Amino acid sequence: xxVFFATDIHGSEVCWRxxxxxxxxxxxxxxxLGGDVTxxxxxxxxEHNGYWQVVLAGETVRLDTREELADAERQIRNRGSYPAVxxxxxxxELSKEEGAVDRRFSVEMIASLDRWLDMADGKLKGGEIPxxxxxxxxxxxxxxxxxxxxxxxxxxxxxxxxxxxxxxxSMGWTNPTPWDTFREAPEEELxxxxxxxxxxxxxxxxxxxxxxxxxxxxxxxxxxxxDANLRPTHGGAVMKPVGSTAVRDAxxxxxxxxxxxxxxxxxxxxxxxxxxxxxxxxxxxxxxxLQGALLELDPKKGKVSKYLLVNG
Amino acid sequence: MATEALGxxxxxxxxxxxxxxxxxxxxxxxxxxxxxSTNFVTLALFEFTFAGPxxxxxxxxxxxxxxxxxxxxxxxxxxxxxxxxxxxxxxxxWQTRILSSGIGFVFAVTGWWFILWLWAPIYGNxxxxxxxxxxWATLGSPSGAAWFGTNNGIxxxxxxxxxxxxxxxxxxxxxxxxxxxWAFYGGLIGxxxxxxxxxxxxxxxxxxxxNQEASNLFxxxxxYAATNAAAVKAGFHAPSLGFGPLGPTLxxxxxxxxxxxxxxxxxxxxxxxxxxxDFKRVFRGMFFGLWITTALVxxxxxxxxxxxxWGFYQNANAAYFNGTFPLPVWPYPFMxxxxxxxxxxxxxxxxxxxxxxxxxxxxxxxxxxxRVIFAAAFDRVLPDRAAEVSEKRKVPFxxxxxxxxxxxxxxxxxxxxxxxxxxxLDATLVIAVTYLFTSIAVVVLxxxxxxxWRASPASKVKLLGVPIVPxxxxxxxxxxxxxxxxxxxxxxxxxxxTSSLIYMGAMYALAIVIYxxxxxxxxxxxxxxSLINKEIPVE
Numbered sequence: 080x081x082v083f084f085a086t087d088i089h090g091s092e093v094c095w096r097x098x099x100x101x102x103x104x105x106x107x108x109x110x111x112l113g114g115d116v117t118x119x120x121x122x123x124x125x126e127h128n129g130y131w132q133v134v135l136a137g138e139t140v141r142l143d144t145r146e147e148l149a150d151a152e153r154q155i156r157n158r159g160s161y162p163a164v165x166x167x168x169x170x171x172e173l174s175k176e177e178g179a180v181d182r183r184f185s186v187e188m189i190a191s192l193d194r195w196l197d198m199a200d201g202k203l204k205g206g207e208i209p210x211x212x213x214x215x216x217x218x219x220x221x222x223x224x225x226x227x228x229x230x231x232x233x234x235x236x237x238x239x240x241x242x243x244x245x246x247x248x249s250m251g252w253t254n255p256t257p258w259d260t261f262r263e264a265p266e267e268e269l270x271x272x273x274x275x276x277x278x279x280x281x282x283x284x285x286x287x288x289x290x291x292x293x294x295x296x297x298x299x300x301x302x303x304x305x306d307a308n309l310r311p312t313h314g315g316a317v318m319k320p321v322g323s324t325a326v327r328d329a330x331x332x333x334x335x336x337x338x339x340x341x342x343x344x345x346x347x348x349x350x351x352x353x354x355x356x357x358x359x360x361x362x363x364x365x366x367x368x369l370q371g372a373l374l375e376l377d378p379k380k381g382k383v384s385k386y387l388l389v390n391g
Numbered sequence: 392m393a394t395e396a397l398g399x400x401x402x403x404x405x406x407x408x409x410x411x412x413x414x415x416x417x418x419x420x421x422x423x424x425x426x427x428s429t430n431f432v433t434l435a436l437f438e439f440t441f442a443g444p445x446x447x448x449x450x451x452x453x454x455x456x457x458x459x460x461x462x463x464x465x466x467x468x469x470x471x472x473x474x475x476x477x478x479x480x481x482x483x484x485w486q487t488r489i490l491s492s493g494i495g496f497v498f499a500v501t502g503w504w505f506i507l508w509l510w511a512p513i514y515g516n517x518x519x520x521x522x523x524x525x526x527w528a529t530l531g532s533p534s535g536a537a538w539f540g541t542n543n544g545i546x547x548x549x550x551x552x553x554x555x556x557x558x559x560x561x562x563x564x565x566x567x568x569x570x571x572x573w574a575f576y577g578g579l580i581g582x583x584x585x586x587x588x589x590x591x592x593x594x595x596x597x598x599x600x601x602n603q604e605a606s607n608l609f610x611x612x613x614x615y616a617a618t619n620a621a622a623v624k625a626g627f628h629a630p631s632l633g634f635g636p637l638g639p640t641l642x643x644x645x646x647x648x649x650x651x652x653x654x655x656x657x658x659x660x661x662x663x664x665x666x667x668x669d670f671k672r673v674f675r676g677m678f679f680g681l682w683i684t685t686a687l688v689x690x691x692x693x694x695x696x697x698x699x700x701w702g703f704y705q706n707a708n709a710a711y712f713n714g715t716f717p718l719p720v721w722p723y724p725f726m727x728x729x730x731x732x733x734x735x736x737x738x739x740x741x742x743x744x745x746x747x748x749x750x751x752x753x754x755x756x757x758x759x760x761x762r763v764i765f766a767a768a769f770d771r772v773l774p775d776r777a778a779e780v781s782e783k784r785k786v787p788f789x790x791x792x793x794x795x796x797x798x799x800x801x802x803x804x805x806x807x808x809x810x811x812x813x814x815x816l817d818a819t820l821v822i823a824v825t826y827l828f829t830s831i832a833v834v835v836l837x838x839x840x841x842x843x844w845r846a847s848p849a850s851k852v853k854l855l856g857v858p859i860v861p862x863x864x865x866x867x868x869x870x871x872x873x874x875x876x877x878x879x880x881x882x883x884x885x886x887x888x889t890s891s892l893i894y895m896g897a898m899y900a901l902a903i904v905i906y907x908x909x910x911x912x913x914x915x916x917x918x919x920x921s922l923i924n925k926e927i928p929v930e
Contacts, residue, residue, distance in 0.1 A: 089409075093842075097927040104927045119409040123402065134403035138851045158846055160404070170402070180405050217409040256410050298780055304565065309412070313420055313568035316657055344411060348769050348778070366476055366843055368488070369927060375917070385918050388769055390488070391927035 080243045080378060083107040085371035086291070086341030087215065087362035090118020090188070092156035095195050097369040097391055099202035102210075104391070105373055109208065109242055111235075113341045114215025114251040114291040115362075117188045117222060120160040121180070124151065125167045133162075159364050161187035185221060192222055196229045206231035209242060214251040215291045215342065216262040235289060237272075239279035244378050245336070246286045248276040253292035253342055254323040257309060262291075269325035277333055284381045286335035293340035294327035294352065296320045299359035301346045318345075330355050337383050339372065347388060356383045363390075418676045423575045424657035425680020428755070431687040432578065432748035433517045434650030436724065441815070442646035443705050444712035445883045447627055450635040452692050454643035458651045459685040461644070464866040465826065466681060468833045469655040470674040471849035471860030475836065480766050481759075482829045489832040489839050492924045496772055497902040502825025504760040504794070505898045509818045511556070511798035512805035514749075514756055515549030516812075520721035522746045523548060528720055529729075529738045533609045537719040546806035553798050556756040560794075561786045567754045574751025581744035582687065585728045589694035592731045597698045604730035609718050615703065617717040622706035625713035629705035632696045645874040645884060649819045652826070654681040657755065670848045695724065757794045764790040770923050772909040813885040817895055820878050820886055827871040833864030 083101045088094040102110050124133040124142075131142040133151055142148045152162040163183060165173070173179045203210050212226050213235040227234040235249030250272055252262040264272065273290070280286045293299035300322025303311040311317075321343060330338050330352050338357040347361025347370060360370045368390050375385035406412055429435075443451055478484040482502065487495030519539040527536035538544045559567050592600075598615045605614030622629065654677040695704040707722035716722060725745045729738040765787075768778035776789045804811050837844040837858070844850050849860045878886040885891070913920050 093929055096929045100927050100929070105922070115410075119407055119412060121405040121407075123404070136846055136848045136851055137403075154842065154846055157842065173405075174402050181407070184405070184407050258408050258410050258412065260408060260410055296785075298778075310417065313564070313572070315420075316424070317564045317568045319565065342410070348765070349775070351775075351779075363476075363478070373922070385916065387771055387918055387920075387922060389922050390924050 080109070080245070080376045081105065081107045082109045082111060082242070082374045082376060083371055084111045084113060084289075084339045084358075084374060085360060085369055086113030086339075087115040087344055088112065088364045088369070089115055089159045089217070089362070090120075090156075090161065090191065091159035091364040091367065092153075092191075092195075093367040094159075094364050094369045096198070098371075099199055101369070101371065101391060102203065102208045105389075107208075107373070109210070110203075111211045111247075111289060111339070112213070113249075113289055113339060114213045115217045115341060116192065116212065116214065117218050118159045118161055118191075119217065121163050121184055121187055122155045122160045123170050123173070124148070124162055124164045125170055126164055127167070131164070156191075157367050161191060163187055185219060188219060189221055189225060192225050196225070196232060199229065200231050203231045209233070211235045211240065211242075211247065211249070211289070213249045213289060213291070214262060216251065216253040216256065216260045218251065219261060237276055239276070242287065243376070244285065245376055246280045246282065247289060248280060248286070249289040250276055251291045254295075254321075254325070256321075257305065266323065266325045269323055270328065273325055273329045277329060280333075280335075282381075283333050283335050286333070286337075288326075288330065288333075288335045288338040290323075290326050290329075290338065290340055291342050292323040292326050293343055293346065293359050294330055294338070294350075294357060295322035295324045297322060297327065297350045297352065297357060299340055299346050299348050299350055299357060300343050302343050303345070327352075330357060336381060337374065337376070349386065349388065356386065358386070358388070360388055418672055418679070421657070421673070421676025422680045422683070423572060425654040425677045426683050427571065427575060427748075427752045428653040428656035429651050429681060429684040430748055430752050431650070431684045431691070432582075432725075432745060433514075433521065433752055435684070435688055437517050437520070438646060438649040440708045440711055440722065442643055442649075444627055444709040445646065446639055446642050447709070448630060448636065448639035449643040450630060450633065450640045451643065452632060452689065453634050453637075453640045454647055455651070455685060455688050455692075457641070458644050458647040459681055461866070461870045462648075462651050462654065462681060463678060464863040465652070465830070465870065466654055466674065466677045467859060467863035468830055468867045470670060470677065471833055471847070471852075471863070472829065472836070473673050474669045475840075475843060475847035475849050480762060482825050483763055483766055485832050486828055487924055489836055490828065492770075492920070493906055494828060496767065496770075496906050497899065498825040498828045499763050500767065500902045500905070501898050502822045503763045505797075505901065506818055506821040507757060507760050507794065508798045508801040509805070509814075510756060511553050512545070512549040512802040513815060513818055514556075514753060515552040515802060516545055516805075518552055518749055518753075519545055519548040521723055521725075521749060522742070524720045525723050525726040525742045526739065528608050529726070529735060529742060531608070531735075533719060540720070542807045542809075546803060549802035549806060550799065552753060552756075553795055553802065556753055557791055557795050559754040560757050560761055560791065561784070563785075564754070564758070571751045571754065574747040577744055578747040578751065581725075581741065581747065584741065584744070585725055586690065586694060588728050588731045589698040592698055594698055594700055596731060597700075597727075600730045600733070601727060603733070605718060609720075611717050614717050618710055618722075619703060619706045621710035621715040621717060622713075625709060625715055627706065627709035627713070629702040629709070632692060632701040642877065642881070642883075644870075645877045646816065648823060648874055649816060651681070651684065652819060652823065654678070654684075656759075670852055691724075699724070699727070757791075760794045761787060761790050764793055771913055771918060771920060772906060810890070811894075814891045814894065816878060816884050816886050817891055820875065821895060821898065823871050823874055827868060827875070830864045830867040830871060834861050834868065837861055 083105050124131050131148050155162040211233045240247040255263045300320045301318040302321045303315045304317040304319045334354045338355050340359045344362040349358045360372045373387045377384040472485050483499035523539040524536045601615050605611045710716040711722050729741040765778045767773040780787050878884045910920050
């Protein structure tokens with residue numbers, strides 16, 4: 080069985096489209112997206128009398144036709160940002176009113192996700208190709224219900240899912256980050272959440288852990304060391320492990336066949352942890368490149384027979 | 392949800408709270424990296440010893456300034472790539488992404504891994520002549536000092552250097568980065584002391600001090616005159632300091648690349664939200680680093696001319712180059728400057744402080760090699776074990792073997808085969824080839840990755856409506872091709888001879904063979920390496 084795993088596309092529409100095409104491109108039997116589906120940036124496009132205006136990469140651009148507007152929106156979406164068309168007055172109000180930006184962000188994220196899931200229906204042959212999506216620590220709670228309602232995509236959080244005879248369990252929570260994001264919990268709480276899903280697995284020899292946070296100190300969790308102002312220290316040359324000890328302990332204790340992670344975009348890699356093959360394909364969503372892992376699972380032997388990290 | 396607005400009047404974008412939204416690193420940090428990489432003390436002084444005598448009609452000062460101007464375009468080109476594809480893998484990532492997997496692998500492993508085997512003994516030689524030799528000599532053991540210049544001495548110091556760099560790779564950059572910063576500031580203070588010494592002492596003071604200390608330490612009388620005579624006897628006539636004929640001066644440019652080509656050595660960018668300011672920030676770090684080094688060299692040259700006598704400095708290098716220098720050590724200008732104070736403790740401290748330029752720099756010798764080896768192992772081109780890190784000690788054992796053992800072997804060849812020791816510029820040439828392909832990647836980027844280029848802050852940096860990044864790439868290609876042609880056609884660089892070419896050719900052959908074997912072996916295992924960088928269709 081061939082599985083394609085990617086993660087952390089953060090609203091990049093070009094990466095989402097590639098993810099949907101990955102099954103046919105790599106001849107995969109199932110595709111998994113590991114979390115952090117939504118973007119971090121919203122780009123206002125102001126509507127004026129007969130034209131629109133937007134700042135792209137620091138340069139103010141005037142858009143005179145609907146085609147130019149559509150092209151700008153496409154560029155913004157492809158980089159993982161949300162284009163938000165509004166009047167200059169709306170933009171002024173948005174900046175002033177408490178909570179208004181958050182509300183607009185949520186509207187844009189949900190609308191975008193809805194559109195994405197509509198695209199998925201056609202690409203995944205109406206659910207014929209198993210596709211699993213999960214939230215990550217950066218994803219707002221509202222996306223869970225949207226994904227869960229999709230007819231062709233399965234929401235993974237906290238569930239045991241049969242994947243061609245392999246047992247997949249997912250968790251999008253991470254250990255605390257300096258950004259205080261949505262799905263963060265202290266290590267003890269994470270350990271309890273992991274145990275809750277691990278206890279669902281009937282056979283660890285055929286288990287796949289899909290945990291957003293990578294195991295601490297595994298080399299899959301190396302991020303630039305930051306100072307108190309969130310500025311990389313020493314020119315970004317110093318990296319430090321920022322993964323979860325609860326995830327590491329769970330892998331060491333349960334020894335699943337495979338453990339797939341994301342969260343730390345810079346830390347693309349593969350690590351053998353006893354019997355377990357752990358990996359993080361990393362993410363460069365901003366470049367429009369979908370990094371992922373191609374995994375051949377041997378149903379007879381219950382092991383990962385081949386693996387390859389790809390930049391699709 | 393926290394929000395942040397950017398822009399002058401109305402917000403240009405909104406950010407919500409999310410992982411990884413970091414601020415750009417300080418320009419000062421990347422500038423320090425660039426100054427240490429284009430190391431004025433370890434690399435530049437070492438190269439001047441050979442370049443001046445090899446091109447006696449060229450003007451060192453002019454060639455350094457011309458080189459810095461030309462390398463500034465390389466800085467622009469690399470800045471363009473860094474802000475467009477900000478990845479720690481640097482050349483490997485850019486070349487594999489923009490050109491092809493095979494090209495990226497071959498030029499990354501040769502330029503960032505294999506050739507570092509040769510840099511190890513070069514580092515060792517520099518440590519011997521700038522640290523051990525002057526230290527032993529100053530402490531009253533001229534024979535001990537001379538030993539470090541012997542074959543055995545060079546080999547032992549190379550082993551020390553390799554061990555030091557290996558340990559630093561094992562313990563990681565966290566602690567070393569702090570040492571680096573302190574080494575930089577300490578080294579600058581040491582240089583300021585030397586500036587003071589050379590500024591406030593006259594030419595006559597120096598001649599007297601040089602003669603006195605050479606007599607005290609080495610028993611050589613009238614060493615100043617003897618040095619000048621030795622150079623003349625070897626047929627060398629020192630040019631005056633200034634702006635001389637352009638032709639011979641341009642021939643010095645490929646030699647200057649030995650130290651000035653590396654302002655981009657440690658450059659990478661983290662953070663995902665790239666704005667217009669990122670280009671300036673990245674550019675400034677490397678550019679200021681390059682020009683600080685250039686300024687230090689110019690100050691050094693002017694002070695040499697004032698206090699040592701420009702002719703003497705050139706003559707000392709030429710005499711050493713021809714094996715006729717009256718003193719049994721490398722003509723280390725900072726040791727000679729220390730002789731202006733007739734106090735052993737002061738002289739020793741000055742040598743120790745100036746050695747910070749070496750110790751703040753040596754840690755990066757194998758750092759890039761580790762990254763390339765890991766990246767190639769994750770791409771399944773190298774065996775998986777190459778990226779293994781021991782559980783207990785967190786030591787990348789196999790990659791260390793792949794770096795250190797060949798370096799030891801090459802260190803032995805370098806130490807015991809004096810002809811091979813002349814191929815110093817091979818170490819620059821191979822990396823220049825890697826830079827050449829990266830420069831080609833810069834030039835084709837707007838066509839090969841159109842959307843990526845359009846969205847990059849680099850595409851907005853224009854002069855008279857023309858984007859300067861690809862243009863800088865073209866100028867960089869011109870510089871690198873000029874250097875390559877000269878290196879490969881002019882005997883004075885000691886690159887253009889059969890065994891040197893065989894050595895470099897063998898490295899490229901090895902890289903190609905590894906890549907081809909990996910393709911075949913992985914195909915037999917059912918793994919198609921061609922998929923690694925094959926783009927998934929969007930529609």
